[in-house]
Structures are given as C-alpha cells and as structure tokens.
Amino acid sequence: MNALNKAQDLDSSNAYNLAVTKPSISVIGLGYVGAVSTACLANLGHRIIGVDIDTIKTKQISKGESPIHEQGLGELLSKGVAENLITATCDVARAVSQTDITFVSVGTPTSEDGGCDYKYIISAARAIGEGIAQKSSYHVVVMRCSIPPSTTLNVMVPEIEAASGLKMGVDFGVCFNPEFLREGTAIADFKDPPKTVIGANDEKAAKMLADIYSPVDDNVIMTSIEVAEMVKYVDNVWHATKVCFGNEVGRICKPLNIDSHKVMDIFVQDTKLNLSPYYLKPGFAYGGSCLPKEVRAVVHLAKNLGLETPLISSLSKTNEQQIESAIQLVRQTGKKKIGFLGLAFKAGTDDLRESPALEMMNTLIEEGYDVSAYDPAIKKDTRIDNQFSYMRHACPHLEPVVNALPNLLRNQGQQVSKECDVIVVTQKTPEIQNLIAGRLGHVEVIDLVRLFKNQPNFKGYQGIGW
Numbered sequence: 214m215n216a217l218n219k220a221q222d223l224d225s226s227n228a229y230n231l232a233v234t235k236p237s238i239s240v241i242g243l244g245y246v247g248a249v250s251t252a253c254l255a256n257l258g259h260r261i262i263g264v265d266i267d268t269i270k271t272k273q274i275s276k277g278e279s280p281i282h283e284q285g286l287g288e289l290l291s292k293g294v295a296e297n298l299i300t301a302t303c304d305v306a307r308a309v310s311q312t313d314i315t316f317v318s319v320g321t322p323t324s325e326d327g328g329c330d331y332k333y334i335i336s337a338a339r340a341i342g343e344g345i346a347q348k349s350s351y352h353v354v355v356m357r358c359s360i361p362p363s364t365t366l367n368v369m370v371p372e373i374e375a376a377s378g379l380k381m382g383v384d385f386g387v388c389f390n391p392e393f394l395r396e397g398t399a400i401a402d403f404k405d406p407p408k409t410v411i412g413a414n415d416e417k418a419a420k421m422l423a424d425i426y427s428p429v430d431d432n433v434i435m436t437s438i439e440v441a442e443m444v445k446y447v448d449n450v451w452h453a454t455k456v457c458f459g460n461e462v463g464r465i466c467k468p469l470n471i472d473s474h475k476v477m478d479i480f481v482q483d484t485k486l487n488l489s490p491y492y493l494k495p496g497f498a499y500g501g502s503c504l505p506k507e508v509r510a511v512v513h514l515a516k517n518l519g520l521e522t523p524l525i526s527s528l529s530k531t532n533e534q535q536i537e538s539a540i541q542l543v544r545q546t547g548k549k550k551i552g553f554l555g556l557a558f559k560a561g562t563d564d565l566r567e568s569p570a571l572e573m574m575n576t577l578i579e580e581g582y583d584v585s586a587y588d589p590a591i592k593k594d595t596r597i598d599n600q601f602s603y604m605r606h607a608c609p610h611l612e613p614v615v616n617a618l619p620n621l622l623r624n625q626g627q628q629v630s631k632e633c634d635v636i637v638v639t640q641k642t643p644e645i646q647n648l649i650a651g652r653l654g655h656v657e658v659i660d661l662v663r664l665f666k667n668q669p670n671f672k673g674y675q676g677i678g679w
C-alpha cells in the first residue's frame with residue numbers, strides 16, 4: 214500500500230498500530246505552519262495525521278513532498294512517510310478520532326472589518342468536535358493560529374463542545390501554543406525555538422504538550438490561554454515596530470551621509486537599555502530632561518530634511534495619551550482630594566523637568582481638584598528654582614502647578630496618604646510600596662508603576678495598563 218492509499222483509508226490501516234509510545238497527533242491545516250509541524254513532530258517520533266481541505270496538499274504530504282518552499286521540509290516529510298509516521302487526509306473528524314492530540318493551524322486571514330476572520334477556525338472546531346465525540350479517551354486540542362485574545366475559549370471551544378456534546382476540562386483539554394517559526398528557517402527554529410509558550414487552564418493537557426516539546430525545549434513557559442494568545446500578537450507588533458523604527462533611522466541617516474548600519478550596529482550592542490526589558494513594561498509616560506527633548510529634536514531634524522517619520526513623530530502623541538489616560542482614571546473615581554506619591558519624572562532624582570506627574574497635577578489643579586504631593590527626593594526646602602525657570606520657559610502651560618507646588622508639597626508620604634481620597638502612585642520605591650500596602654482597601658489607589666508584582670485584589674485599586 215502506498216502512502217496516498219494509506220491516507221485515504223485510515224480506518225482499515227493496521228499500519229497505525231505501530232510500536233510508538235509517543236502520543237499521536239493530528240495536524241489540521243497543512244500550510245506553512247502545519248506542514249512544518251507535521252514534519253518536525255514526526256521527526257521527534259510522533260505518528261502524525263496531517264489534515265487539510267485542500268486535496269493537493271494532502272496528496273503531496275502523503276507522498277512525502279513539501280507543499281511549500283521551505284528548506285529541508287521535503288526531506289523531513291519523505292523521511293516521516295518512509296517511516297510510516299506521516300499520513301494525510303481531508304477527513305478532520307476521522308483524523309482527530311484516531312489521534313491523542315490535535316494541533317490546529319488553519320488560516321486566520323483579515324476579516325472585512327480589519328479584524329480576524331474566524332471561518333476556518335469555526336469549521337475546523339466543528340469537525341474536531343465530531344472527531345472527539347467518537348473517542349472514549351481524553352483528547353487535547355492545541356490551538357496554534359494567531360488569534361485575538363479569548364478566541365480559543367470563546368470561539369473555538371464552544372464549537373467543539375456543541376459538536377461533541379463533551380466538556381472542556383473533563384473530556385478534552387485545550388491549550389494555546391503560539392507558533393514563532395520564521396519562514397525560510399522554520400525547521401531550524403523548530404529544533405532551536407526562541408521560546409516555547411503553553412497557555413493552558415488544564416494541567417493534564419499542559420503536561421502532555423510540554424512533554425512533546427521536551428526534546429527541543431525543556432524550559433517551556435506556562436501561562437494562561439489569553440496571555441499566550443496576546444503574546445503572539447505582541448511579538449509580531451514588536452517585530453513590525455522594530456522594522457519601521459530601523460527604517461526611519463535609515464531614512465534620516467541617508468541624507469546626512471551617516472551609515473545607518475554603523476549606527477544600529479552600535480545601538481544593538483547595548484543590551485542593558487536598548488535590547489532589554491528596560492522601558493518595555495506598561496506603566497506611566499516618559500519624561501525628564503532627555504527623552505521628550507530628544508524626540509522633539511529628531512522629529513525636527515527629519516522635518517528639516519523633508520522626511521516623513523510617522524513612527525518617531527507619533528511618540529509624543531502616545532505619551533500625552535498615557536498622561537490623559539491617567540487623568541481619566543482620577544476623574545472616574547469621582548473624588549476630589551488627590552495625593553501624588555512621586556513627583557519627579559522617576560524615582561531617585563529630584564529632576565522635575567517634563568515630569569508627567571506635573572503635567573497630570575497641572576490639569577487636575579486647573580479642573581478644580583484639591584491636590585497634594587510627596588516625593589522622597591523633593592522636600593519643601595529642596596532648591597528647585599532653576600527647574601522652575603526651565604519649566605516656565607519650556608512648558609509655560611505648567612504655570613499653575615509650578616506656582617502651587619510649594620503649598621502642595623508634604624514632607625511625609627503618610628500625610629498625603631491620610632489626607633486624600635485617591636492616591637496616584639508615580640514611583641516605585643520600597644517606601645511607597647509599604648505606604649500603599651498599609652492603605653489598600655482604605656483609599657483609592659491609581660498605580661502608574663505596577664507597585665506590586667501581582668495585581669492587588671482590593672476594591673479601589675487600579676493599575677494604568679493592567
């Protein structure tokens with residue numbers, strides 16, 4: 214029996230009763246992701262049934278031929294077919310019923326409104342439901358498509374449950390396992406992944422999937438399904454941001470006769486501040502004497518060169534939006550007595566220049582709020598006149614807060630935390646952490662710096678981006 218016949222006659226095949234102890238896997242969708250998964254998972258010793266609605270692809274896979282141009286894929290597929298580990302079919306339900314785990318890698322194209330088109334996910338999910346309904350053993354469904362957060366649980370799972378009459382977490386498990394392969398180096402990426410992320414709400418399912426990946430990654434990152442879904446989107450938006458940022462740097466460098474690659478070669482060597490987690494966690498707006506000024510300067514430079522740099526030019530707008538979002542959080546409390554813990558643009562300095570906390574306070578004062586503030590580095594007798602003259606010159610709109618500051622400042626954080634109905638936290642220090650920990654539940658807290666590792670579950674606490 215040749216490979217194609219085997220694929221078309223799954224039921225009658227005794228060839229599947231192989232002495233393979235590893236879980237068998239059905240891979241639904243044999244495109245760029247599914248074809249690579251099929252080949253690489255078979256190479257790890259799993260029996261794979263590849264499934265696609267496109268018969269040309271299933272026939273190619275059955276013959277050990279690659280349906281796409283991808284280095285090394287044809288060789289791995291033909292090896293898998295020769296070892297009786299890979300077959301392919303168009304019958305999703307039957308493939309699911311004859312395997313332990315199902316990987317879903319159907320397409321998720323852009324919908325007409327710019328969102329995600331779920332039609333392939335929905336039809337695959339229904340067929341998966343029909344497949345697991347035919348099984349008596351526990352099955353794991355692994356979603357691999359790039360999808361908006363909650364799609365796995367709110368779109369795919371209900372379809373599986375409706376079609377099967379079975380319950381997630383009882384009869385079958387579900388994981389979201391984002392795919393990070395790069396086309397062109399997909400097989401090398403499978404063998405040496407940048408990371409392996411498993412989103413799960415079911416330990417048994419998560420463990421089965423982690424075991425599959427253990428030969429290539431024994432340090433998988435476990436998280437919730439929604440976080441894993443978002444990770445994939447964030448990764449790709451970040452990659453797109455990097456491409457556009459590098460290109461805008463090149464656009465500015467070229468007319469200045471500066472070698473942009475020399476600039477970026479030096480840029481990437483800084484793994485402390487540039488290519489690092491630093492500056493990447495959601496929190497408050499940037500400020501200080503450097504970032505706002507230098508962003509303005511580079512935008513000005515590009516403009517003088519007659520260049521469009523939409524990414525760099527949009528930075529101050531998104532920064533202002535972050536300040537506005539924080540102000541909105543205060544307005545939504547409906548309270549009037551607002552205390553700030555942290556005034557300088559970051560902890561450990563008394564530098565008030567372009568501090569977003571001052572911008573925020575200024576707006577609140579203008580809107581009639583009763584504002585007070587404490588900063589560990591700024592006391593009533595701290596000399597800040599030079600900064601005031603800088604701020605009056607560079608930011609004349611801050612006049613109200615600059616004038617009011619001497620009367621707003623408190624020398625003790627406790628004064629602020631006791632006399633206010635809402636505390637706005639703009640700096641993360643052990644002192645402020647302790648102060649807030651003692652007041653949670655007694656006062657409303659607007660946290661702009663993620664004071665605590667986990668979001669406190671207290672009424673009246675809210676973070677700006679979490």
Ligand SMILES: NC(=O)c1ccc[n+]([C@@H]2O[C@H](COP(=O)([O-])OP(=O)(O)OC[C@H]3O[C@@H](n4cnc5c(N)ncnc54)[C@H](O)[C@@H]3O)[C@@H](O)[C@H]2O)c1
Nearest residue numbers: 242243244245246265266318319320321333337358359392
């Ligand atoms: N291409 C990549 O490099 C890459 C990387 C990471 C993640 N992803 C994501 O993985 C998913 C798949 O991407 P792709 O590039 O492999 O897509 P693709 O379009 O190449 O392949 C999708 C396959 O699914 C098949 N299909 C559709 N509905 C089906 C159904 N009901 N049953 C069986 N097969 C069905 C299609 O015929 C097609 O062959 C997408 O969500 C994508 O965003 C892609």
